[in-house]
């Protein structure tokens with residue numbers, strides 16, 4: 001992906017028309033398969049200064065795909081009056097310097113931290129071991145298994161990276177599932193037991209937390225199933241994934 005920044009200087013008396021015309025151009029961007037997202041911002045300190053940020057699937061997709069495509073005439077018709085006002089129009093590569101601030105709590109902190117996640121896995125694996133369908137899969141698990149899974153989950157949900165530092169990270173977790181041949185009914189049972197355990201372990205029940213948590217669990221268990229198939233082609237080395245709130249951050253009033 002590549003980010004394009006287009007900076008315009010628009011005097012006050014043309015601002016209304018500019019916003020209306022760029023609004024029309026944005027409708028065209030919304031139909032472009034090469035466009036990931038876009039946002040037009042206006043400077044608070046210098047109100048004449050406007051920046052349109054467009055994320056493209058690649059520079060080539062933008063320059064050849066979009067610019068060579070059918071949508072361009074409609075796009076240009078809307079922005080043409082402002083071409084002379086453009087002060088900068090450049091593509092930027094993303095770097096590894098990226099992240100979020102602390103304005104929104106991590107799922108780990110919202111859940112109650114690692115102690116809450118340990119309570120959850122303790123309750124979960126008590127249920128798992130007593131379960132006819134999936135209990136046998138875990139018959140030989142280590143006594144520390146619930147703590148290790150909590151450690152993994154803490155890292156995924158934005159907590160400390162202890163699973164990476166102390167337990168071998170993603171490759172180690174993957175290794176525990178390889179060849180296990182987890183079936184879809186077994187996956188579903190594991191998910192059902194986990195969701196039941198959330199209440200017993202006293203994790204937050206707000207819709208935003210539960211939706212984000214279920215999103216991760218669906219994703220993670222489906223990967224575990226695929227990776228556990230005999231002879232599965234797997235990604236052997238990767239960072240531990242980090243899961244966030246998605247489209248619904250916590251409601252803080």
Ligand code: HEM
Pocket residue numbers: 134137138139140141142144145148149152153167172173176177180182186187190191216217219220221224225
């Ligand atoms: C989000 C989904 C899942 C996560 C995050 C997860 C995580 C883990 C982790 C971290 C381990 C290694 C624990 C350690 O380091 O000691 C592990 C082991 C294991 N997992 Fe999963 N798991 C998931 C889903 C599943 C599912 C759906 C099943 C089967 C129904 C399953 C079956 C197992 C088994 C059998 C082991 C090895 C147990 C043993 O030590 O004998 N996992 N899992």
